[in-house]
Amino acid sequence: MNYGFLKVAAATPKIQVGNCMYNADEIIKLIKEANDQKVSMIVFPELSITGYTCEDLFLQDSLLDMAKKALLKIVKETEDMEMVSIVGLPLVFNGVLYNVAAVVCKGEILGFVPKSIIPNYSEFYESRHFTSGVDIYGYVDPGDPGDEQEAWFSTNMLFKCTSMPEFVFGVEICEDLWAPMSPSIRLALAGATVIANLSASNETTGKMDYRKKLVSMQSAKCLCGYIYANAGEGESTTDVVFPGHNLIAENGRIIAESKRFEKGMIVSYLDLQKIANERRRIKSFATKDQDKYTTIEFDIDVSNITGFDRKIDSMPFVPKSGKDRDDRCEEIITIQAMGLKKRMEHTNCKCAVVGISGGLDSTLALLATANAFDRLGLDRKNIIAVTMPGFGTTDRTYTNAVSLINSIGATFKEISIVDGVTQHFKDINHDLDNHDVTYENGQARYRTLLLMDLANKYNGLVIGTGDLSELALGWATYNGDHMSMYGVNGGIPKTLIRHLVRFYADTCDDKGLSDVLKDVLDTPVSPELLPPEDGKISQKTEDLVGPYELHDFFLYYALRFGFSPEKVYFLACHAFAKPNEVKGSEAYDKEVILKWLKVFYRRFFAQQFKRSCLPDGPKVGSVAVSPRGDLRMPSDAVAKEWLDRLEKIDI
Known part of the structure; x- marks a missing residue:
């Protein structure tokens, strides 16, 4: 029995800006490492295949074509793994460029989730290149020659594991979390118990604590597990530095956190049974609008717990420090x-x-x-x-x-x-x-x-x-x-x-x-x-x-x-x-x-x-x-x- 526990990871590869195949190889290494640890879900940073800091290179056909090829390489080389991987890339849909998360599982692209909130202030100029994906939907051909597979493209998408009913996840991207009405709120109300956030949040003084509070509070408000993967080493430092500050939260509590300015991966168990029980108990959390979301089903083996290493406090009524x-x-x-x-x-x-x-x-x-x-x-x-x-x-x-x-x-x-x-x-x-x-x-x-x-x-x-x-x-x-x-x-x-x-x-x-x-x-x-x-x-x-x-x-x-x-x-x-x-x-x-x-x-x-x-x-x-x-x-x-x-x- 797995008692509702799901092993998840947030990972930051060391990338090279614009070198999609190199980045794909680094992502694949981390996916394989996670697979060896029996991780069921791994989340990578925003635009991790290309690098977030490509700026006007996002307007180059060569980069966009190579990003898709790199994605297909990741799909192919992880097809035998019982896990879900979520990676970021730029993707053209109906002639418009979007900042998307690709959800990959067992040799298949389950869907593309575009970013909803496009920041255009201070050091962020994303609207120069990307368009909001709100209310945009349809099928996307990933572009693999001879493969007729098409993947659904939408912000209103839930992914449900058939072998573990409590495991339903949704995706939002970086700025989506910082907005007053985050997509994760609607995703949670529609049934998502886990939210994956692909992020590229640069570091400034005091921002780390604010980021932690934001992720913690969002997981509390949404009664969910929250996996936050942040861009890090390898991104351009022309004007900003990215810390690779990864976080995993559950119902208002940070249960795993990476050290800043280090590449690699954090792993923890989410207790989805606890989340489901909390939602059932707290009647102010009322599920709604499920009919407005497309549910994509997938199946991975989550039947057994191996190497359970989540810290369980022997005195839950007594604070730690x-x-x-x-x-x-x-x-x-x-x-x-x-x-x-x-x-x-x-x-x-x-x-x-x-x-x-x-x-x-x-x-x-x-x-x-x-x-x-x-x-x-x-x-x-x-x-x-x-x-x-x-x-x-x-x-x-x-x-x-x-x-x-x-x-x-x-x-x-x-x-x-x-x-x-x-x-x-x-x-x-x-x-x-x-x-x-x-x-x-x-x-x-x-x-x-x-x-x-x-x-x-x-x-x-x-x-x-x-x-x-x-x-x-x-x-x-x-x-x-x-x-x-x-x-x-x-x-x-x-x-x-x-x-x-x-x-x-x-x-x-x-x-x-x-x-x-x-x-x-x-x-x-x-x-x-x-x-x-x-x-x-x-x-x-x-x-x-x-x-x-x-x-x-x-x-x-x-x-x-x-x-x-x-x-x-x-x-x-x-x-x-x-x-x-x-x-x-x-x-x-x-x-x-x-x-x-x-x-x-x-x-x-x-x-x-x-x-x-x-x-x-x-x-x-x-x-x-x-x-x-x-x-x-x-x-x-x-x-x-x-x-x-x-x-x-x-x-």
């Missing part, structure tokens, strides 16, 4: 605080009640609450921070909870649940030595009862501490820690919570608070509902439900893009093949990944009833499980189809 992480953390804490601020203003509450366990989630909830109080101009003493030690509480978590509350400046309140829960177990005739689910959940519900009643007493709101990862797995006691009056952490996955707390520890300018936060980060994740062993935590969450870094990965790709279990497994195996030292993720064997992926799907389906009645809370990222927003899922849906697919995986 330190600066981006810091910015994201500050942004998220602000979103949490602003959400709570509005709720407190609306309810006219001057008090908040937070249960503090000494763990990550309650720590972040308290930090967000303090931030909201600062924005409201309220005294932090109006935050009633309650620690409720029970049968499983350890000295470490208790000490951290107390220190954290005091460092924040909240009102400290301690209520042991031991006597109350013991009496409750007597009331329901439950053996205190029977450490089953009743034993665990009884403690969680009793704690929630205390928090709710304290909120009534102080006219305050109970602030929820449960996070997105726990909600996805249902790792919460129904009507226990599952319930609150406002859940500030409900949109944040566990892997990101760690970085949020770390960010606060590094930026708070309070050594005492920083030390406490760092110790909280080093504490194993645990509900602490079972008695300690030798004073240490005996119940570690990740031993029971699996590593959160795996579950967050599964959650991201299963919910954000709707991928099949097989594809989620495939991606996870690549993402976790090696540890990510920057973000702190581990490496996992395929057997381990498959084991926990089955657990994820079982729990995700079985625990939907808890998510169906979640308290309010702010959405933070692109994945959320609120029944009022992102996840409208029946509580009694079954996981059989998903689990059956996983059972068929051969490790």
Whole structure:
């Protein structure tokens, strides 16, 4: 299976201006190199067969005739290759000269796409030689003696792969991208999932960043893969220099980029299944005008992935660079605080009640609450921070909870649940030595009862501490820690919570608070509902439900893009093949990944009833499980189809 991945390339040959046969040979070399790498589609720069900087040589019959012969040579020498090649050349059609892209596949010219927008400003004087191809169409004879093949000539053309329905591409040329109404917009709306751009964009100071933003944004707007091939070395430097700056983008993200002023090729995988799923999900992207486009079908072998080397981030919720992480953390804490601020203003509450366990989630909830109080101009003493030690509480978590509350400046309140829960177990005739689910959940519900009643007493709101990862797995006691009056952490996955707390520890300018936060980060994740062993935590969450870094990965790709279990497994195996030292993720064997992926799907389906009645809370990222927003899922849906697919995986 290829899981919707398509291997593509953008290439810049070293050319000689006006030497078409030499340029064709250089193009063929790169096509063969791409073919050896199992590339399915390669894009070359604008007018790559002749060179973009031929100027008035474009008016010479000799150049135009040789350009066609060079194209036919490329067609002939690549006829045994399972790939699409797109090259640029000048072409006369009905007595008019056009700047065109020739689409070549397996010994056939599938079509000629003329440039729509002809620049005529600053250093560009294309209208001296070329005419816009808008509304021009018909058949072109490529001119091979004895060959009666004709190729369609039009800007309104889509190319569709019969063996991979998601692979539909369109072509635009250089300035077409820079125009307010780019052809790629209409091509995408008509069904193109990939846009090829043959470009000759010269370099000036600051232009590289602008070009990257333009390509990135166009791929985002069009929900497409975008392959941008730029002219480079060999072009005339009479007045300008071309950088050979090639880019491959997908849905707003640059996934491959060449170094400037170097010839050669960049290669990457586009995830066309992701693109198709995004278009299906985002209803504002409405396909239209398909009937105005001629669809040219072709067939190449894209059945298998070989040498899959696309970087798959093991922690998709966590930004890569330190600066981006810091910015994201500050942004998220602000979103949490602003959400709570509005709720407190609306309810006219001057008090908040937070249960503090000494763990990550309650720590972040308290930090967000303090931030909201600062924005409201309220005294932090109006935050009633309650620690409720029970049968499983350890000295470490208790000490951290107390220190954290005091460092924040909240009102400290301690209520042991031991006597109350013991009496409750007597009331329901439950053996205190029977450490089953009743034993665990009884403690969680009793704690929630205390928090709710304290909120009534102080006219305050109970602030929820449960996070997105726990909600996805249902790792919460129904009507226990599952319930609150406002859940500030409900949109944040566990892997990101760690970085949020770390960010606060590094930026708070309070050594005492920083030390406490760092110790909280080093504490194993645990509900602490079972008695300690030798004073240490005996119940570690990740031993029971699996590593959160795996579950967050599964959650991201299963919910954000709707991928099949097989594809989620495939991606996870690549993402976790090696540890990510920057973000702190581990490496996992395929057997381990498959084991926990089955657990994820079982729990995700079985625990939907808890998510169906979640308290309010702010959405933070692109994945959320609120029944009022992102996840409208029946509580009694079954996981059989998903689990059956996983059972068929051969490790």
